[in-house]
Amino acid sequence: MIRRRVAAEPHQEIGTGRLEAFSDGILAVLITITAFELRSPDGPGFHALGQRLPEVLVYILSFTFLGIYWNNHHHLLRAATRINATVMWANLLLLFWLSLIPVLTEWVARYYRSSWPAASYGIVALASAISFIALMRAIIRADVPNSLVARAIGDDRKGKVSIVLYSAGVGFAFVSPWIAYGCYASVSILWFVPDRRLA
Amino acid sequence: MIRRRVAAEPHQEIGTGRLEAFSDGILAVLITITAFELRSPDGPGFHALGQRLPEVLVYILSFTFLGIYWNNHHHLLRAATRINATVMWANLLLLFWLSLIPVLTEWVARYYRSSWPAASYGIVALASAISFIALMRAIIRADVPNSLVARAIGDDRKGKVSIVLYSAGVGFAFVSPWIAYGCYASVSILWFVPDRRLA
Amino acid sequence: MIRRRVAAEPHQEIGTGRLEAFSDGILAVLITITAFELRSPDGPGFHALGQRLPEVLVYILSFTFLGIYWNNHHHLLRAATRINATVMWANLLLLFWLSLIPVLTEWVARYYRSSWPAASYGIVALASAISFIALMRAIIRADVPNSLVARAIGDDRKGKVSIVLYSAGVGFAFVSPWIAYGCYASVSILWFVPDRRLA
Amino acid sequence: MIRRRVAAEPHQEIGTGRLEAFSDGILAVLITITAFELRSPDGPGFHALGQRLPEVLVYILSFTFLGIYWNNHHHLLRAATRINATVMWANLLLLFWLSLIPVLTEWVARYYRSSWPAASYGIVALASAISFIALMRAIIRADVPNSLVARAIGDDRKGKVSIVLYSAGVGFAFVSPWIAYGCYASVSILWFVPDRRLA
Numbered sequence: 059m060i061r062r063r064v065a066a067e068p069h070q071e072i073g074t075g076r077l078e079a080f081s082d083g084i085l086a087v088l089i090t091i092t093a094f095e096l097r098s099p100d101g102p103g104f105h106a107l108g109q110r111l112p113e114v115l116v117y118i119l120s121f122t123f124l125g126i127y128w129n130n131h132h133h134l135l136r137a138a139t140r141i142n143a144t145v146m147w148a149n150l151l152l153l154f155w156l157s158l159i160p161v162l163t164e165w166v167a168r169y170y171r172s173s174w175p176a177a178s179y180g181i182v183a184l185a186s187a188i189s190f191i192a193l194m195r196a197i198i199r200a201d202v203p204n205s206l207v208a209r210a211i212g213d214d215r216k217g218k219v220s221i222v223l224y225s226a227g228v229g230f231a232f233v234s235p236w237i238a239y240g241c242y243a244s245v246s247i248l249w250f251v252p253d254r255r256l257a
Numbered sequence: 258m259i260r261r262r263v264a265a266e267p268h269q270e271i272g273t274g275r276l277e278a279f280s281d282g283i284l285a286v287l288i289t290i291t292a293f294e295l296r297s298p299d300g301p302g303f304h305a306l307g308q309r310l311p312e313v314l315v316y317i318l319s320f321t322f323l324g325i326y327w328n329n330h331h332h333l334l335r336a337a338t339r340i341n342a343t344v345m346w347a348n349l350l351l352l353f354w355l356s357l358i359p360v361l362t363e364w365v366a367r368y369y370r371s372s373w374p375a376a377s378y379g380i381v382a383l384a385s386a387i388s389f390i391a392l393m394r395a396i397i398r399a400d401v402p403n404s405l406v407a408r409a410i411g412d413d414r415k416g417k418v419s420i421v422l423y424s425a426g427v428g429f430a431f432v433s434p435w436i437a438y439g440c441y442a443s444v445s446i447l448w449f450v451p452d453r454r455l456a
Numbered sequence: 457m458i459r460r461r462v463a464a465e466p467h468q469e470i471g472t473g474r475l476e477a478f479s480d481g482i483l484a485v486l487i488t489i490t491a492f493e494l495r496s497p498d499g500p501g502f503h504a505l506g507q508r509l510p511e512v513l514v515y516i517l518s519f520t521f522l523g524i525y526w527n528n529h530h531h532l533l534r535a536a537t538r539i540n541a542t543v544m545w546a547n548l549l550l551l552f553w554l555s556l557i558p559v560l561t562e563w564v565a566r567y568y569r570s571s572w573p574a575a576s577y578g579i580v581a582l583a584s585a586i587s588f589i590a591l592m593r594a595i596i597r598a599d600v601p602n603s604l605v606a607r608a609i610g611d612d613r614k615g616k617v618s619i620v621l622y623s624a625g626v627g628f629a630f631v632s633p634w635i636a637y638g639c640y641a642s643v644s645i646l647w648f649v650p651d652r653r654l655a
Numbered sequence: 656m657i658r659r660r661v662a663a664e665p666h667q668e669i670g671t672g673r674l675e676a677f678s679d680g681i682l683a684v685l686i687t688i689t690a691f692e693l694r695s696p697d698g699p700g701f702h703a704l705g706q707r708l709p710e711v712l713v714y715i716l717s718f719t720f721l722g723i724y725w726n727n728h729h730h731l732l733r734a735a736t737r738i739n740a741t742v743m744w745a746n747l748l749l750l751f752w753l754s755l756i757p758v759l760t761e762w763v764a765r766y767y768r769s770s771w772p773a774a775s776y777g778i779v780a781l782a783s784a785i786s787f788i789a790l791m792r793a794i795i796r797a798d799v800p801n802s803l804v805a806r807a808i809g810d811d812r813k814g815k816v817s818i819v820l821y822s823a824g825v826g827f828a829f830v831s832p833w834i835a836y837g838c839y840a841s842v843s844i845l846w847f848v849p850d851r852r853l854a
Contacts, residue, residue: 076679076729082275083683086282087485091691093356094290098364102371121356125349132275147847150722157690157718165695172699250346281474285481286684292555293489297563301570320555324548331474449545480673484680491754492688496762500769519754523747530673648744 077149078135084153085128092120092160095167113167119239120163122246123183127156130190130249137207138197148196152189158182176235180228183242187220220245276348277334283352284327291319291359294366312366318438319362321445322382326355329389329448336406337396347395351388357381375434379427382441386419419444475547476533482551483526490518490558493565511565517640518561521581524647525554528588535605536595546594550587556580574633578626581640585618618643674746675732681750682725689717689757692764710764716836717760719843720780724753727787727846734804735794745793749786755779773832777825780839784817817842 096117099106131152138145162182166175191214198208227241295316298305330351337344361381365374390413397407426440494515497504529550536543560580564573589612596606625639693714696703728749735742759779763772788811795805824838 076675078275079278079676080679080683080725082279083282083680084687086279087286087684087687088690089352090283090286090290090356091687093287094293094359094691096357096360098360098367099374102368102373104373107373107377118353121353122349128279129345136275146726150719153686154715154718157687158693160691161693161695168695169699174699174701174704175696178704277474278477281478282481285478286485288551289482289485289489289555292486293492293558295556295559297559297566298573301567301572303572306572306576317552320552321548327478328544476673477676480677481680484677485684487750488681488684488688488754491685492691492757494755494758496758496765497772500766500771502771505771505775516751519751520747526677527743530677534673 074135074138074141077141077146078132081131081135081149081153082128085124085131085156088156088160089121089124089128092117092124092163095160095164112170116163116167116170119242119246120159122250123242124156124159126246126249127152127186127190134194134197134207138201140200140202141197142200144196145193145200148189148193152186152193155182155186155189171235173232173235176238177228177231180224180231180238180242183245184221184224184228187217187224191217191221216248219248223248273334273337273340276340276345277331280330280334280348280352281327284323284330284355287355287359288320288323288327291316291323291362294359294363311369315362315366315369318441318445319358321449322441323355323358325445325448326351326385326389333393333396333406337400339399339401340396341399343395344392344399347388347392351385351392354381354385354388370434372431372434375437376427376430379423379430379437379441382444383420383423383427386416386423390416390420415447418447422447472533472536472539475539475544476530479529479533479547479551480526483522483529483554486554486558487519487522487526490515490522490561493558493562510568514561514565514568517637517644518557520644520648521640522554522557524644525550525584525588528647532592532595532605536599538598538600539595540598542594543591543598546587546591550584550591553580553584553587569633571630571633574636575626575629578622578629578636578640581643582619582622582626585615585622589615589619614646617646621646671732671735671738674738674743675729678728678732678746678750679725682721682728682753685753685757686718686721686725689714689721689760692757692761709767713760713764713767716839716843717756719847720839721753721756723843723846724749724783724787731791731794731804735798737797737799738794739797742790742793742797745786745790749783749790752779752783752786768832770829770832773835774825774828777821777828777835777839780842781818781821781825784814784821788814788818813845816845820845 096113097110099110159182162175162179166179169175194207194214194217201207223241223245227238230241231238295312296309298309358381361374361378365378368374393406393413393416400406422440422444426437429440430437494511495508497508557580560573560577564577567573592605592612592615599605621639621643625636628639629636693710694707696707756779759772759776763776766772791804791811791814798804820838820842824835827838828835
């Protein structure tokens with residue numbers, strides 16, 4: 059409320075409220091649409107249900123992935139006090155990469171033994187991670203010097219480890235997609251704990 | 258508003274506002290997406306419309322089921338004053354189970370005379386009910402001792418009856434799916450009355 | 457804001473904020489999902505585009521229909537100060553009927569020359585209109601005597617005319633679906649003007 | 656908040672809050688649904704992925720297009736203080752045109768070498784731009800004389816250039832769809848910079 063009113067007065071700054079609401083809306087729909095891509099089993103029996111297991115596992119990975127971004131995104135924007143056009147570009151770029159997750163989830167679910175789907179999933183995850191770092195930096199630059207965000211983020215070790223793990227996953231996808239899935243799942247476990255830096 | 262500002266200051270607590278907005282967003286989209294899974298009748302006549310009757314009945318069950326969770330979830334979070342990482346895990350777990358309802362609705366609609374779809378629906382309903390209890394307990398633990406939530410929930414008789422009814426439904430699905438549907442519908446009727454404990 | 461805080465204190469009343477947010481969410485998604493049911497033309501040319509004309513016309517009807525409900529629903533809830541369990545039942549019932557609009561839009565679009573799709577559309581529109589009146593009455597009963605809502609609604613002439621027109625549409629659908637569409641479109645024109653009673 | 660309360664008292668004006676929330680909801684879902692129309696590649700290999708390139712490019716165009724409207728729409732409504740029935744009509748008309756973007760994206764993606772899909776996309780973009788101008792004018796008329804909005808918008812050069820570029824795109828689509836896509840992308844670049852007039 060306060061942020062919003064303050065933001066409405068000066069000419070260079072924009073409140074974070076609408077950015078949060080819009081991003082939250084997109085993330086909530088992306089999660090639900092990924093669920094919607096799940097196909098109901100092709101028969102009434104247990105066997106048909108079992109055939110959907112890989113699909114459900116990939117869905118769990120994507121659900122966790124998007125849930126974590128929602129969580130970290132919210133933490134980040136709560137700490138921010140000012141945003142500008144660069145922040146909005148960076149945020150839209152992040153949302154763009156995240157919006158490719160549902161279709162990639164479907165591709166991986168259909169061809170989970172192949173290298174290219176696994177690698178593509180990792181590339182989009184990597185692009186999302188880099189966009190998130192870009193968004194973080196844009197917010198720090200837009201903010202007052204030595205702000206809460208800047209001090210709280212510190213050296214961003216988790217962000218760096220994620221990028222290493224996603225890159226490794228993309229490479230290993232061509233050895234075995236299972237190693238790639240292991241890398242991606244590790245990042246999810248790593249990030250799931252809410253970020254104390256901005257808590 | 259007040260909750261939010263209070264929550265932004267201390268380091269261990271997080272406001273409930275964003276959790277509510279995000280969960281509401283997902284629940285609203287889940288309900289709508291279940292409606293979207295309804296296929297339009299395969300012909301212009303009354304007979305084609307009649308063939309969609311089982312689908313519409315299963316849809317009513319799922320619509321009520323999700324509507325009740327929305328209602329109870331909101332009551333629960335309104336009573337809560339503090340949340341932590343465990344609450345967020347528990348909430349995400351609940352949303353995960355609920356997100357499987359649309360695809361199961363489609364499966365039950367297609368094979369409503371078979372045991373496995375009816376049993377699977379019950380298993381996901383059971384998992385949702387258990388997750389809701391876990392969320393309730395996590396919120397009580399995160400909250401101050403002897404809080405409004407803790408006192409209000411009391412012995413949670415409805416929660417226990419639901420679990421018994423869903424478990425019975427899963428078992429009876431292998432005798433006759435119709436008994437299972439009866440069990441699930443009974444839980445819906447039981448829960449529909451808004452929870453006086455947290456009203 | 458004020459309403460919310462007031463509502464959080466007493467035990468029998470519930471704030472209208474969450475009801476509004478949830479209903480708005482569902483209505484926004486219903487409109488978009490109706491748009492999503494539009495199929496892209498089956499070829500690259502103008503002829504293929506022209507073949508989609510009936511579909512687009514039915515879409516316009518449904519878009520207006522849902523847009524009007526969103527508008528009236530919002531006006532109604534803004535005037536309301538207290539809600540109870542009956543209001544929530546009535547609201548959920550209204551949302552249930554509205555949630556059938558996307559699938560009926562698709563059916564009408566596919567068989568727009570047939571009577572049953574046109575009649576079914578009218579029946580759901582009629583059920584929505586009756587649910588809206590039920591919601592209005594439930595809100596008046598939940599509210600203080602001689603409240604703003606009660607005085608503002610007055611004799612609800614528009615609501616009565618709508619019910620007559622929808623009923624006529626359902627009947628005439630079996631003479632010619634085109635008369636039915638005319639009836640439904642008339643109701644839309646009638647309601648589109650925002651309701652001065654609650655403005 | 657202040658706007659809302661002020662708006663709730665007089666009889667002719669309506670707050671902008673609900674208009675913003677509803678429009679934001681629809682825009683967020685439209686963006687996500689456009690992403691959902693992306694089909695997963697029809698095979699596990701790189702070749703199958705490459706075949707989806709045109710689809711992804713059209714998706715980027717539509718994502719940017721909708722993102723810009725969200726941005727400008729928000730800027731516009733923040734500057735507005737009063738709205739009336741005409742504003743609501745104009746807003747609903749804008750949302751109607753924007754809601755056709757997902758299905759047109761799919762059509763262009765499937766037949767990107769043909770003139771009609773490219774031209775239709777431009778016609779809807781043109782109709783959206785004209786609706787946005789109509790909305791802007793309706794807001795100025797509804798507002799106090801010589802308001803912030805009126806002064807801020809000034810001569811609206813960007814709006815006029817957009818209309819010229821979209822019209823050119825529609826015409827050139829029949830020479831080569833690629834020139835049309837170039838025109839549409841130019842408008843996106845032009846508008847992406849947040850509107851300083853209303854910042």
